[in-house]
Amino acid sequence: MNQDYIKADKWCIIEEGFDKENVKSSESIFSIGNGAMGQRANFEESYSGETFQGSYIAGVYYPDKTRVGWWKNGYPEYFAKVLNAPNWIGIKIYIDDTEFDLATCKKVSGFKRELNMKEGIYTRTFQAVSSNNVEIEVNIKRFLSLDIDEVGAISYALKVLKADAKIAFEPFLDSGITNEDSNWDDKFWNTTKVSTSHNRAFIEAHTMKTNFETCTFMQASLNYNGKELPGVQSEKTETYVSLKFEQKVKANETLTLTKFGGYTVTRNHVANELVTAANDALDKASSLGFEGLMQTQKEAWASIWEMSDIVIEGDVKAQQGIRFNIFQLNQTYLGTDSRLNIGPKGFTGEKYGGSTYWDTEAYCIPFYMATKDDKVARKLLKYRYNHLEKAIANATKLGFSNGAALYPMVTMNGEECHNEWEITFEEIHRNGAIAFAIHNYYRYTGDYSYIPEMGLEVLIGISRFWHQRVNFSKDKNKYVMLGVTGPNEYENNVHNNWYTNYLAKWCINYTLTQLTKVKNGYPDDYHRIMGKTKLTDRECDKWRNVADNMYFPYSKEFGVFLQQDGFLDKDLVKVDELPKTDRPINQKWSWDRILRSPYIKQADVLQGFYFFEEDFSLEDLEKHFDFYEPFTVHESSLSPCVHSIQAAKLGRMEQAYNFYLRTSRLDLDDYNKEVEEGLHITSMAGTWMSIVEGFGGMRVIDDKLSFKPQIPNQWKAYSFKVNFRNRIIKVTVTAKTASFELSGSKEVSIRVNGKKVELFPDEIVTV
Incomplete structure (x- = not known):
C-alpha cells in the first residue's frame, strides 16, 4: 500500500489514480459526517474488491457481550459497539444488463477523489471501460447536510462515451449488514418493515438489546436531457428494497441520478412517527433540490471555518494537515446535543467501539471552548454529570463505597464497557482528567456556575474514589497507589505511577478548595449538595491527610520523578538505538517483551507536566523531557501533540515542528499503518493544541x-x-x-x- 498517495493541497484531500490497495484507507480518509451521522467513503455502486462498509448513526450502539477466557468480578458485561447502520448510499448500476463494478473493469482512467473541506463536499470522478466493453464517464458528488442533519445527498452522473447503451440505476436501502467488529457474530439489527411510496423507500429496524428504533429512508429521481424519468419498485425482501430506473442513452449523453437518504431515530422522534419524520426531512431536502441543499452546505461550512480555521503560509502539507483535523472534529461533534460525545474514531470506523474516552476531557474540550463558545464545552461536562450515578455504580462493582465514583475508561451511556482488565480496572487516571476538565473549563471561560450546579458533585465522587484507592505504606510512611496503568499502556499493573498519584493529590486539593468556595458563595447549592452526598468535615480531613502525604517515586541520580516504582530496573536502551525493523514495537514484539522494556507509548510523566505546568519550573520540564522523550515510541495518536507543546515551550522549534507534522498528518500519511480501520479523531484536537498552545x-x-x-x-x-x-x-x-x-x-x-x-x-x- 502506498502510504504517501494523498496530494498536498490547502483546502482539499485529493487522491488521483485508482489503486485497489488504497481503497480501504481512502474509505477512512474521505469519510464525511455532520454530527448526527457519518459515512465512510464507500463506493455507491457495487464493488467486489476489498472494502469496509460503514454507515453510522450518532448515539446508536449495541452491547456486545464481553468475550474473555477468565471472568473476573467487576468485569464489564459488554463492549459497546458503534453499529454499522443500514446502508442508504447504495446504487447498483447495470450497463446493457451487466452490473458495473470498478474491480472488474477492463480499464479505469482519470480516477480522482476529492474531499473539499471548505465546503464539506466529497466528489469522485473517473472514466472506465466496463467488463462488457462499454466506455463511460462518471461524476459523483456526496455530502451530509449540516442544515437538515438527518439527510445525506448524492448526485451520480453517468455519461456514455462512443456508443449508445442501455443504463439501469437501482438505488437501494439494505439493513442486512454486519459489523466488521463483533465478539460473537451476533445479529445487531432486527428489521420490522420495508415499504415504498412513489419514488421513496423506507426500512424500519431496531437494534437488538438496546432497542434503538430507526427508519432508513431514501428518495431517488433520474434526469435525462432535462426530463425527470419515473422509477418503479424493483426488489423487496425482508431487509432490502430498491427502485429501478432504466433508459437507453445515446453516445455522449448523460444520465443523472439524485438520491436523498438518511436516518430518523427514536433518540429524536416518537417510534410510530419515524416514517412521517423521514418524509418531512425528504420534503425539506427535495424542496431545496440537490443544488439548493448543496448551497446551504457551503454556507454552513463557511460559518464554521470563519471561527475555527488556522491559516499557515509557506507549508502546504502542514496547512492541509491542520484543516483536515479541524474538519474531522467538526464533522464528528458540533455541540448541539449533550447526550453525545466524541468517539476516538468518530464516524470513520468501528475500532474502540466509537465510545467516549478520557480523550474528550484531556484533548477535545480546549478545542471546543476556543472555537465554539462555552455552551458547547459545558455540554461535554454535563454529559459526565449526567453519568455520575453510573460512575458511582461502576466503582461499587469494584468494591468502593460511600458514593466513590470511577468514571469508565470507555462508555456509551455511563457504564464501563472496556474489555481489557489492565485498562478497565487499572487505568484510573481517567478520573483525574475529568476533574481537570472542570478546572480547565472554569479557568478558560470564567463560568463558575457549572461547579455549584453540577461539577462539585462530580469532584466529591472522584475524591472519594482516590481516598479509598490508596494504601498507607508503613515502610514509606506515605500513601501509595498500587496496581495501576498510567497513560503509558506499555506498563501494566505498576505501583505508584507518578502521573496518577499526582492527579489524585491535585484532585483532592482542588475539591477541598471548591467546597470552601461554594460554601461561601453559593450557600443554597452547598446545602443541597451536602444533603445529597452526606459529606462531613471528618471525611474531608481524611482526604486532606492523603493529599498531604502522597508518595512520589523520585530518582536522585537523574533528578527526575520516576514514571513508577522500578522504572530504573529496566534496561534503559533509548528508542534511537532500536533497529528500525523492531518498529512499531506493538506490532513486532510480544506483550511480555514490551512490558519489560523502558519504552513509553505516550506522554505519561510529561502529561502531568502539561496539565500542571504552573507547579514546575522550566528547568524541571527540560530535565524530565530530556529523560523521558528518548524512551517514547509515540505509538499512541495522543503522544506527539503533548510533546510538540512541551518542545515549543522549551524553545526547541525544530523538534516541536516535527511532532506537529506527525500529529497533523498521522492519518493522511498513515504513520501507524492502520488508517483503513478509521481515523484518530480525538487526537486531532491535540493537533490544534500543538499550534495554539505550542507555537x-x-x-x-x-x-x-x-x-x-x-x-x-x-x-x-x-x-x-x-x-x-x-x-x-x-x-x-x-x-x-x-x-x-x-x-x-x-x-x-x-x-x-x-x-x-x-x-x-x-x-x-x-x-
Missing part, C-alpha cells in the same frame, strides 16, 4: 489570556482565532511580529511575552 504559547495565567508566540522556520506566517469569554481574538504570527485583533464591543487586556497588552475592538496591535 502560539496560549495560556490562561492569573485570569488573563497570555501568549508567547513562536514560529517554525518552515512557515512564513500562521494565524488562528480564539473565543475567550465571548471575545474573539485573532492572532497572526510571522518571523518578526505577532499581531492581535479583537472583534466585539468590549476591550480586553492580554499578556504577550509576559507584558500587558490592551486590545480594543477592531484595532490591530502588533508586538
Whole structure:
C-alpha cells in the first residue's frame, strides 16, 4: 500500500489514480459526517474488491457481550459497539444488463477523489471501460447536510462515451449488514418493515438489546436531457428494497441520478412517527433540490471555518494537515446535543467501539471552548454529570463505597464497557482528567456556575474514589497507589505511577478548595449538595491527610520523578538505538517483551507536566523531557501533540515542528499503518493544541489570556482565532511580529511575552 498517495493541497484531500490497495484507507480518509451521522467513503455502486462498509448513526450502539477466557468480578458485561447502520448510499448500476463494478473493469482512467473541506463536499470522478466493453464517464458528488442533519445527498452522473447503451440505476436501502467488529457474530439489527411510496423507500429496524428504533429512508429521481424519468419498485425482501430506473442513452449523453437518504431515530422522534419524520426531512431536502441543499452546505461550512480555521503560509502539507483535523472534529461533534460525545474514531470506523474516552476531557474540550463558545464545552461536562450515578455504580462493582465514583475508561451511556482488565480496572487516571476538565473549563471561560450546579458533585465522587484507592505504606510512611496503568499502556499493573498519584493529590486539593468556595458563595447549592452526598468535615480531613502525604517515586541520580516504582530496573536502551525493523514495537514484539522494556507509548510523566505546568519550573520540564522523550515510541495518536507543546515551550522549534507534522498528518500519511480501520479523531484536537498552545504559547495565567508566540522556520506566517469569554481574538504570527485583533464591543487586556497588552475592538496591535 502506498502510504504517501494523498496530494498536498490547502483546502482539499485529493487522491488521483485508482489503486485497489488504497481503497480501504481512502474509505477512512474521505469519510464525511455532520454530527448526527457519518459515512465512510464507500463506493455507491457495487464493488467486489476489498472494502469496509460503514454507515453510522450518532448515539446508536449495541452491547456486545464481553468475550474473555477468565471472568473476573467487576468485569464489564459488554463492549459497546458503534453499529454499522443500514446502508442508504447504495446504487447498483447495470450497463446493457451487466452490473458495473470498478474491480472488474477492463480499464479505469482519470480516477480522482476529492474531499473539499471548505465546503464539506466529497466528489469522485473517473472514466472506465466496463467488463462488457462499454466506455463511460462518471461524476459523483456526496455530502451530509449540516442544515437538515438527518439527510445525506448524492448526485451520480453517468455519461456514455462512443456508443449508445442501455443504463439501469437501482438505488437501494439494505439493513442486512454486519459489523466488521463483533465478539460473537451476533445479529445487531432486527428489521420490522420495508415499504415504498412513489419514488421513496423506507426500512424500519431496531437494534437488538438496546432497542434503538430507526427508519432508513431514501428518495431517488433520474434526469435525462432535462426530463425527470419515473422509477418503479424493483426488489423487496425482508431487509432490502430498491427502485429501478432504466433508459437507453445515446453516445455522449448523460444520465443523472439524485438520491436523498438518511436516518430518523427514536433518540429524536416518537417510534410510530419515524416514517412521517423521514418524509418531512425528504420534503425539506427535495424542496431545496440537490443544488439548493448543496448551497446551504457551503454556507454552513463557511460559518464554521470563519471561527475555527488556522491559516499557515509557506507549508502546504502542514496547512492541509491542520484543516483536515479541524474538519474531522467538526464533522464528528458540533455541540448541539449533550447526550453525545466524541468517539476516538468518530464516524470513520468501528475500532474502540466509537465510545467516549478520557480523550474528550484531556484533548477535545480546549478545542471546543476556543472555537465554539462555552455552551458547547459545558455540554461535554454535563454529559459526565449526567453519568455520575453510573460512575458511582461502576466503582461499587469494584468494591468502593460511600458514593466513590470511577468514571469508565470507555462508555456509551455511563457504564464501563472496556474489555481489557489492565485498562478497565487499572487505568484510573481517567478520573483525574475529568476533574481537570472542570478546572480547565472554569479557568478558560470564567463560568463558575457549572461547579455549584453540577461539577462539585462530580469532584466529591472522584475524591472519594482516590481516598479509598490508596494504601498507607508503613515502610514509606506515605500513601501509595498500587496496581495501576498510567497513560503509558506499555506498563501494566505498576505501583505508584507518578502521573496518577499526582492527579489524585491535585484532585483532592482542588475539591477541598471548591467546597470552601461554594460554601461561601453559593450557600443554597452547598446545602443541597451536602444533603445529597452526606459529606462531613471528618471525611474531608481524611482526604486532606492523603493529599498531604502522597508518595512520589523520585530518582536522585537523574533528578527526575520516576514514571513508577522500578522504572530504573529496566534496561534503559533509548528508542534511537532500536533497529528500525523492531518498529512499531506493538506490532513486532510480544506483550511480555514490551512490558519489560523502558519504552513509553505516550506522554505519561510529561502529561502531568502539561496539565500542571504552573507547579514546575522550566528547568524541571527540560530535565524530565530530556529523560523521558528518548524512551517514547509515540505509538499512541495522543503522544506527539503533548510533546510538540512541551518542545515549543522549551524553545526547541525544530523538534516541536516535527511532532506537529506527525500529529497533523498521522492519518493522511498513515504513520501507524492502520488508517483503513478509521481515523484518530480525538487526537486531532491535540493537533490544534500543538499550534495554539505550542507555537502560539496560549495560556490562561492569573485570569488573563497570555501568549508567547513562536514560529517554525518552515512557515512564513500562521494565524488562528480564539473565543475567550465571548471575545474573539485573532492572532497572526510571522518571523518578526505577532499581531492581535479583537472583534466585539468590549476591550480586553492580554499578556504577550509576559507584558500587558490592551486590545480594543477592531484595532490591530502588533508586538
